[in-house]
Amino acid sequence: MDNKQLGNRIVQLVGGEGNINSLVHCATRLRFKLNDRQKADKEELRKIADVLTVVEKGGQFQVVIGNKVGKVYTEIMNDHNIHNEDSANEKETIEKVGVMAKSFEYISGTFSPLIPALAGAGMIKALLAILDILNLIDINGTTYAVLNAASSGLFYFLPIFVAISAAKKLNANPFVGGAIAAGLVDPNFTALLKADGQVSFMDIPLIVTDYSSTVFPLLIAMAVYAPLERFVKKRTPDTIQLFFIPMVGILVMVPLTALVFGPFAQYISLAIGAAVTYLVAKSAILTGVIIASIWPILVILGVHWGVVPIMIDNYSRGGDIIGPITAASTFAQMGIAFGIFLRAGKNKELRSLSFAATLSGLFAGVSEPILYGIVLRYKKLIPLLLVAGSIGGAIVATFNVRVFGFVFNSLLTIPAYSPTLGYILGIGASFLSATILAFVFGTEGKKKVAADKAEKAIEDKSSKTVAALDKTYDLSAPLKGEVMPLENVDDAVFSSGAMGKGVAIEPAEGMVSAPFDGNVVTLFPTKHAIGLISENGVEVLIHIGLDTVQLGGKYFDAHVEAGSAVKKGDKLVTFDIEGIKKAGYKATTPVIVTNTAEYLDVVQTKSRFVTLEEPILTIVK
Template identity: 55%
Template sequence: MMSYTKLASDIIKNVGGEQNISSLVHCATRLRFKLKDRKKANKDVLQDMNGILSVVESGGQFQVVIGNHVNDVHKEIMNQVNLGDTSDSSNESSEKVGILSKVFEVVSGSFSPLLGALAGAGMLKALLTVLTIFGWMSAESGTYFVLSAAGNAVFYFLPIFLGITVAIKLGANPYIGGTIGAALLEPNLTSLATAEGTQSFLGIPLVLMNYSSTVFPVFIAVLIYSMLERFLKKVIYKDVQMFLVPMISLMVIVPLTVLAFGPFGVYVGNAIGDSVLFLGEKSGILTGAVMGAGWTFLTIFGLHWGLVPIMIGNFANGGDPLGPMLAAAPFAQIGVALAIFFKAKDKQLKALAGSTVMPGALAGVTEPIIYGFTDGSLYDRHFHSVCSCFRLNISLRI
């Protein structure tokens, strides 16, 4: 197995050293650094290093694109540095970050830890669909129900998982964040939706909804909770904070979520989904062309996570029109990788191209293709041996 010790050490050195790192997380292909001073990072050196596909500065993050081995590199970096308590304000970057960048940072940081579970569960659901279509498994069998539960769980209980990850990203207590998400799925609350008569909280009528698989309500709820928690810790005596802060937070946030944040979040998600459907009905070809063409550029800057909550919310309502529209982009990238694989003379380049096809085809992870081939970063390193591939890639882009 390849050793990532030197690569990790070189990355730490060229992002400005351990003292310059405020926090570090990773997604499917990228190390997402939050640096105290981005001017101390040597972007050009990092981009030329073997083992690094590209470097992107976006969403308030310094993103080092590694590829499919990002988890191994991340582990080695964490073994070499001591970031301490990243929620400590002394670790915060002094760089000013715009509101939009901050939103994308929170969204990407919240979904990144769940990526493996979401991808695995999605593939399992797809496998079950294939098995039942071909008659190899009955949809009424116990085997099907057990495997279906495994595939559905992460999506049904998504508010709980997101409550945890969003709270971590915002520096709040993750278990209280998860509890807020769990409260939306608690049987006593969900049963009110089918009860007779109008339900109320302290005389205020409740707008009851199904919050399973929803995204926006828990994002809004945990955002408000994180601010409330910081306020309570300033005004409540430390010896009683352990139980009083969580108790007050739950007493305030859960009712507010059911009364206001939850319905508002559901309506926002539905409105965005309906808007896309409306555009699709007016001109499906134009809408698909714009969405498909724009997806690669969003991916390059790491901003594609902004559409993930919308897509998941659409699935909860019966179907997502964005996925098929965006599918053109990853399939085009896979075509580029396959063309290079079949045409390249350089064995190393051929192996790299081949290794990027499966993640793209099975999970839609195309960053290794985008940064390794489409943007031409590897062509500089293998110029003389891949000129024919370069011309082919240009023609495919056009």
């Protein structure tokens, strides 16, 4: 259908003109604000050939249609009486409805940098458990004591690490944040736990809490400390800021956390833990089914790290049961991937993807490639995943399996769970049932047909001469920074590959330059995204930041315009990285080859850091 017909069909399926409060668009998607989201038919929208996917995020109903979004938007606005809110009003709307989303973003952003350390320490705990089972280490010896300290030290002093990361996330001084947390695990403070009688601070009753291994109190404390630091900084002469601002922060926040935030957070955490325990006692099967079912959805939405603090707080209170139940869901995802591997047949791309995803899940506990690369690609697998995860979750909950440290859910960490037999039965049931379901019911559908066509094209091309396959084109880095796989981007549209293959760059400086000689096809009015085409036909989208369309052009300056001819290295757009982050957005920049389907493959560089004009993608003709 043409752009006019497509626009009218989309309007109809989101509930009609009367259901649309406002409409804006970015470089890839139409962003509707609907009066009643229940009237929108997501399944029918996804069936439209020109619609890549549908996303509900930040109070918006987003229909992703790729490069032609501007033309479709124009047709919709010409044919319908729909309000186009300005960016400021749209941002205000999102802030009103996005308190919960922002909270999860804060928690997720705090824990993401800590995950490698948590996983490493957790794996040491699992290793010690294996050595103990095999009688290869004396648990009363000094070797065990040293290794146990190596794995437990991070968890004991976790409040300090959480405070540092949270303060950094909120653009406050991270080391002052760490100092605040250190005051709460200092021996002088913890000694008050053994004090006789009522303890008080300046005649105010003090409920002394053991803050080791806790996270909630410091998450709350840093959320208060960050604005306090900015408030004091604005009113403090430059000559004394070096010591006065940290002094005030520590002097105010340590007692305030001990008096208010600590007890409050502990009560909330205890209440949540007690609620889960109560549900398990009443109906272990139902509890396991519910937790295992919602877990993959939380992961897809990127809010699963918001549950991690609850798990960690449970470690010192008889162990955590949430983690073992979520493991059932994780192993169900691995089973889905393995079932698809067995069924994929001659589809080499799908076999390779599913096999690699299975191995990364089984031995590293990493399930995102399965969710974004397979499950979201073939929506039919979602109910199969939920059923398989629920089976294992019910078994795990029935055996009341617990874990006492942070570990990824993999084969290597099985000894960390107790009772081990109940855990093995649960994850085994999830894996086996998911494998069978995926193998039997398969991945047929629109995208399966497309994948088969792509596979046939690859096979046809592979029969050509080596010389023909050697025709490659290197795409240079349009900005300097750290390279990350596209599937790790915190945006389902980009990470799923719906827009095409590519790479993402965490920018080290705020400048985008031309990656080749060519022309500017599109420059979005807010200047956060630019589309280019090279002289030999490679189409590239450079999307600066995630959801940065909401900034309305603030922090961005364009140095070219649509239709401009550019040479490799020409300055295209400059932007303020810190300004974008302070406004609450990520500066992560996807670089997408939008006409990927026209090429044999698009291969990412192995370099972790790139400079301007250094190759980041190799395009095979």
